[in-house]
Amino acid sequence: MAYINVPEGVPGIRSLVMFRPETGKPLYELAQVLLRGNSTLTEAERELIAAYVSKRNDTMFCMMSHAAASRALYGNDKNIVDDVLKDMQQANISSKMKSLLNIAGKVQILGKEVKPGDIEAARKEGATDKEIHDTVLIAAAFSMFNRYVDGLASFTPTDEKEYEAMGKRMAEKGYVQPK
Secondary structure: OOOOOOOOOOOHHHHHHHHOHHHHHHHHHHHHHHHHOOOOOOHHHHHHHHHHHHHHOOOHHHHHHHHHHHHHHHHHHOHHHHHHHHOHHHOOOOHHHHHHHHHHHHHHHOHHHOOHHHHHHHHHOOOOHHHHHHHHHHHHHHHHHHHHHHHOOOOOOOOHHHHHHHHHHHHHHOOOOOO
16 A cells, blocks of 8 residues: 555556656656657667666566566567566677666666766667667666655556556557546
């Protein structure tokens, strides 16, 4: 049960933005730009960064929902998501994605953990400044979203089927603020 009076049964951040739509609007707009906006990183890759950071933050709702969205976007290659969440270094992803996820993981700990060598390693693997920027911002934003969801103990479904449906909706519709 959430710590504040939010709509019952509405999971995760959705209930919180319904409680305070004026703060929810910019959060959803930020998620839409970061995860669905113009980028050379695929939508599946950006959702994977969000899921990876959420897993590291131990935020079940965000990890499960964004992993489901990433799986939906990866389609036939959906096993990549679970492989990354299990062991990113052993996962069958590009060296560029590994270097970006390494940066995201450092941002999740503390922004100052990202060192010049991490940026140079990503550039060496072909990451552009925009990809590096967006990775850092996705990691920072999702660390905030994770703390928001957990800090108010929002409802977290336990049925994986619910996340599958959420992931499909997020993959198809993006981030539309609930009414």
